[in-house]
Amino acid sequence: MVRKSGDRVWAFRFTDLEGKRAQMEFAKAGDRDSPSGDALTLSSAREKARDYKVALKREGIDPRVKKRATGQGSKTFKEFAEEQYPVWCQGLSEEELKQWQRSIRDVPSLHDKKLQEITTEHVLEALKAIWTLKPVTASRTRQRIERLMDAAKALRLRTGENPAAWRGNLKHLLPSPRKLNRKKGHRSAPYTKMPQMMTGLRYDAGNAARCTEVGILTVSRSQEIRxxxxxxxxxxxxxxxxxxxxxxIKGELEPKPHLVPLSDQAIEIIQSMPRTDKYVFPSDHAEQHQPFRANALVGAIERTAVKSTMHGCRTSFRNWGADNKEHNFRREVLEFCLSHRVGDEAELSYWDSEMIQRRRDALQAWADFIKPRKNTSGEQPPESKRQRLKLVA
Known part of the structure; x- marks a missing residue:
């Protein structure tokens, strides 16, 4: 086409993704003898237009977006990552920032790659080095790369499918991280030993023990309670x-807020904590107000002489609920207490109830089992019991 100024340019006419007719200029028109370095011959222009047409038809990429991304996508993966994740980590723990730094450090082959040129093959090559050695860490690194690529696309710094996506992409190229990590299951104690663990925690004066107690009472994950x-x-x-x-983040589902009903015992412990800043259970070993690290809670459990992890305590709760004949808790109630949703996609699309009262009953029964409430009625124990107490004293 010829502009009003008399300049000749090549333009690609097409039907966009919304079904509207569109036109995009993509290069100056020229011939082989043209002194202009950015001018294209007829054959080169046809080849370029053919590429745009293929990308539009097969990949659903609007050529105008592709052209803009090519022009702007000069940032490298590392440059873009270091711009983005510090903003995402604002308001979170210092550990979250360190985990992002480790994830970026674990994929050096991506550092100097331009955002627009990163492909599934590049991400696959970067992850293979750590995938079998540390599957859980590698899986989280993949999720962080995916988030960065989504952000780059939203900012129009790249186009096309996300090269770090799991479903329909890397899932078919890498072994499942869950299967690789299956042999390293979380150590859990029989639920009959949980009252003993809670007694040991009660005599531990540190904030870590209080944090661990409430974590067990609410069957929450370590990060959530810390x-x-x-x-x-x-x-x-x-x-x-x-x-x-x-x-x-479980699989590819977007995480959602989780409402936890609090038992009497959990509220009593929380209200006993001094309100010094934003965290309920600040570290009592750090100079600044910050949460505990995960190993502090594991250490508190180890001091009770009962072998378990924080995640293992969730397993203890689940086994207790399944074996409990007195209350006969429904399976979905127990799973929801653990912030799991059961059912297929169709069922979950219709199920948005919080089941708050049913979960409150389950968690209060669990609290009464592992940490019985004190007798606050003021009544004296029966005569025979008082006599036994005297004899023991």
């Missing part, structure tokens, strides 16, 4: 709202 904030608690409603960003 990062509990006062603003997330509603003492009138007796609930704790765990924000989506603190929830574990």
């Amino acid at each position: 990062l509990m904030e006062w603003t997330e608690l509603d003492f009138e409603a007796r609930t704790w709202m765990v924000p989506a960003e603190k929830m574990k």
Whole structure:
């Protein structure tokens, strides 16, 4: 086509993704003798237009977006990552920032790659070096790369499918991280030993023990309970709202906030904590106000002489609930207490109930089993029991 100025340019006419007719200029028109370095001959222009047409038809990429991304996508993966993740980590723990730094450090082959040129093959090559050695860490690294690629696409710095996506992409090229990590299951104690563990924690004076107690009473994950904030608690409603960003990302599902009903025992411990800053259970070994690291909670459990991990305590709760004949808890109630949703996609699309009262009953029964409530009625124990207490004294 010829502009009003008299300049001749090549233009690609096409029907866009919304079914509208569109036109895009992509190069100056020239011949083989043209002194201009950016001019294209007829054959070269046809080849370029053919590439745009293929990308539009097969990949659903609007050529105007592709052209803009090619022009702007001069940032490298590392440059873009170091711009983005510090902003995402604001308000979170220092550990979250360190995990992002480790993830970027674990994929050096991507550092100097331009955002637009990164392909599934590049991501696959970067992950293979760590995938079988540390599957859990590698899986989280993949999720972080995927988030960065989504952000780059949203900012129009690249086009096309996400090269780090799991479903329909890397899932068919890499072994499942869950299967690779299956042999390293979390150590859990029989639920009959949980009252003994709670007794041991009660005599531990540190904040880590209080944090561990409430974590076990609410059957929450280590990260969720360590990062509990006062603003997330509603003492009138007796609930704790765990924000989506603190929830574990499971598979490809977007994390959602999780409402936790609080038992009497959990509220008593929480209200005994001094309100010094935003975290309910600040580290008592750090100079600044910050949460504990995960190994602090594991250490508190080890001091009780009962062998388990924080995640293992969740297993203990699940086994107790399944074996409990007195209450006969429904399976979905127990799973929801663990912030798991059961059912296929169709069922979950219709199920948005919080089951708050049913879960409250289950968690209160669990609390009464592992940490019986004190006798606050003021009544004296029966005569025979008082006599036994005297004899023991």
